[in-house]
Amino acid sequence: MTSHHSARAALALLLASTAIPGFAQSAAPPAEATAETRAAMNELLAADEYILRIQALDDNGPRINAVIDYDPTAPVKARQLLGTGVLRGRTVLVKDNVETAEWPTTAGSLALKDNATGRDAPLIALMRANGGVVLGKTNLSEWANIRSDSSTSGWSAVGGLSRNPHAIDRNTCGSSSGSGAAVAAGFAWAAIGTETNGSITCPASINGIVGFKPSVGIVSRTHVVPISSTQDTAGPMARTVYDAALLLTAIAGEDKADPVTLQAKRVKDYTAGLDTASLDGVRIGVLRGAVGSRPDVSALFEDALADLTKAGAVLVDVEYSPPGELWQASLPVLLYELRAELDKYLAGRPGSDGPRSLADVVSFNIANEREELRWFGQELFLQALDTDDAEAYAKNLATLRRLSRAEGIDKLLKDNDVTFLIAPTAGPAWSTDLVNGDNFAGRIGAGYLAAIAGYPHLTVPMGAVERLPVGLSIMGGQWQDHAVLKAGAAYEKARSAKLPAPTFRPWRPAGE
Template sequence: MNLDAATIPDLQARMADGTITAVDLTEAYLARIRELEPKLNSILFLDPTAVDQARASDERRRGGRTLGPMDGIPVLLKDNIDTHDLPTTAGSRALVAANATADAPLVRRLRDAGAVILGKTNLSEWANFRSTKPTSGWSAVGGQTSNPHVLDRNPSGSSSGSAVAVAASLAQVSIGTETDGSIVSPGGVNGIVGLKPSLGVIDGRGIVPISHEPDTAGPFARHVVDAAITLSVLAGRDFRPAEMSLRGRRIGVWTIDGTGDVWQQTLDTLGRAGAILVNVPPADQDTIGDNEWPALIAEFKRDLHAYLATRPGVPQTLDELITFNRNDPVELSKFGQELFEQAKAAPPTTDPTYRQQRATATELARGYIDGLITGEGLDAIIAPTNAPAWLIDYAVGDVEGVGSSTPAAVAGYPNITVPAGFVGALPVGVSFMAEKNADTRLLALAAAFERVADARRAPEFRPHQ
């Protein structure tokens, strides 16, 4: 099987005609995991029941009881999403002591749809919300995840392992989470599709939080159609778009320097396909971020404490986590816990200053997107998702550079990244964003761009560039 090229509809057709079985598909992915994981370090825990899950899918199919398009499809979950039968650690050794007591609602939806849960992926520890100078893709539980295109380059975060595993064809799709950039950035850096849906489309319970204000789960896939199918299962309603042409679509162009010739090539591709390109001003990400950041610090303490109360047997407060990390031989070996310390001292979310900061950030982010979509009559706004991946260097930390995730993240609006091209061997993505609940339209536009651009390449696992 050419796993890299196969889509979920392709695989379902082959399982329906008996060319392959769900067990064949699952074992093929497990074989790739055994072959490639030593290079990538993207998976924390494999589910020992994966083949049994696949066998149950095959039995349903033989009995004419297939559960839908995800039945028998192997999926990986970011390890901040609760599973009752596998650890949920957020990459922290502090959460290894006791499993979550129940599946997150999104996991139950996957199981009810017949998906095969392969296991849990590595991530930037605590979803990259522990240090002011972190290195994405590192956790104390899993170590460092590598970019599959160039192994000494960073995979971005925080959904590092979920993105890397899909890019390297270790699963058909995976689930990540985003507060601000943690789906679209690793999606772009690893050269795959990453969808951050509108806030509220997917049930956010049972996920280790940063903040319930912007946090959402979302799918990674090698093909837009697979992201749409997976979102439909996660949300419990159909987001699969009708085929759309780019001709006549009005696309706002938010240009950010730092992606070589890829951006101009992206605009040329859209223009040749008949899209109407409208230059738009850049978002004021600095002002949005200056208000959002202290709000996140306060929300993190509130929401983390509430989450920890659902996990008996692990530390229950930031104080206890801070103490655990200080006494652990691994946790602080690469970078510190400054954000934990700041959150410990943060005001409650009843504080008027906090309320003003959150309101200002949200108003600015929504105003930017809504104003352009409505005022310019746009179908979407596009921007570069990422600069080429940076070297893994714990002394320097993350040096991400280009990014456009903040307006959609803070607004709670949808954002999808699609492969746009390469700088050398390193992928760059283009992000499509729009107003709240425009998810289906964005999926259609992204699929149309994917068809005409044909920009994705399978990773080559180069040691360096």
């Protein structure tokens, strides 16, 4: 259900009228330009190609269906921003639960199809101030995948079903599904996703790109359709660790309306030192219990460990099994926060139309059952309406904080004298099935620990299983975002695995 408005001839005319002085549109950047300027110029050259790729591969052809809408004048705006900020005109797609002034912010739901607030979320305003261009909005799993526990990731009533560029009959995972698929398909320089638990890292892993979930508080959450006040964060999704770090630099900042951002410990430039980052002598904890039961993923992970060892890292096997209390407390906390935070967001929207509470959304879905509830229900929404015990919430939250932080990541790092924890991020993409829902098989990954703790989690491609990408997770302590990114950049340089290119066709076994 895309609604794109540009034509190739009109785009070419606009581009021709906005050439960069002294820089021919079809020429390579001048040799005397700095590396950063050359990179920015190359991105400007690519900006119009992104539009054409969206038209050819998202609207037509394999119909990746990752982009809900886009700005045909984005390449023009990019050229006007060459010397501005750290992004210098780079184009970014934005998940459609983050407000931008140009389009409605729907969270994938028909209940919010007219939610045109006319405002930018603070993280978007920062990105623009730093020279970024909003290229468009991406599809997502509806309501960021919190409506039902039998959902199909990548589907929303507004945007339909997103497809994985590596195998279009395979899933895109997480709720930032469109952002992951769009970057993998080459529809933008980078994208912004959001995560509560796995919704940046899983789609990044499964679509074969880099995804970074920052520490909660590094990036503002104001004017982002919420789930959890303790776990939600936006973060970058890109093709390289450097690009992810550059985008994070542009969107990180304080926001008085989001008090946790006032406590964050940021660095000015998250790209600093990435080019010289080393793992020599760095002790890294290997979460063997999170490798899962698939021999093919285990073999891929062992290859990554060999690369890390060759790069000088000291690998330490770390034993960890999540206690039952963690799972018992997790969902009640999310449901309590969902009801409170979504009610607050919906009640504060500009205008008078549309839902003003979670209860209104539930009623809308019942009234529009064929469009909204055909493939899966809203049982988690219904549970959230009944989750209002503040005393139980406080107790559960304290349990989560203790088990994920002091007795979780903090303890694992300290007791094993390691700087990071690693594991495979997720298994390869499963066949999409709207009737039966998602298939998270193999018990792979430990990203839930970083998500619940609110700590940084980076996923970097480490190869593929039968041409289906799999990522390597790197997690660290609170506010250690820069260190985690540097570790990811060092692994990226050491990686020996050949990464698969998107096929834009249904999956076939390797060799066929």
